[in-house]
Amino acid sequence: MRRVERSFELYQKQIKNKLSSSxxxxxxxxxxxxxxxxxxxxxxxxxxxxxxMDKETS
Incomplete structure (x- = not known):
């Protein structure tokens, strides 16, 4: 569980940025x-x- 929590903390901002630019x-x-x-x-x-990804498929 600690490993999952550390991964969440590490990647949270990156994922938020990617989702907001969808x-x-x-x-x-x-x-x-x-x-x-x-x-x-x-x-x-x-x-x-x-x-x-949109550029790659165009």
Whole structure:
């Protein structure tokens, strides 16, 4: 869990910047489970097209 928390802190600003510059809708999916140590975990995945990807597909 500490590793997940550290990763979140490390990448939070980068992800916010990427999401704010999205040129498409942002699509979310989620998954919820309990770890073997009986901790609840929620995963949120987001998919979007940013300006860089938009240039590659044009």
């Amino acid at each position: 040129v498409s809708l942002i699509h979310y999916s989620t998954d919820l489970w309990t770890s073997p140590s009986r901790r609840s975990v929620l995963a949120i995945c987001a998919q979007w097209v940013d300006a860089e």
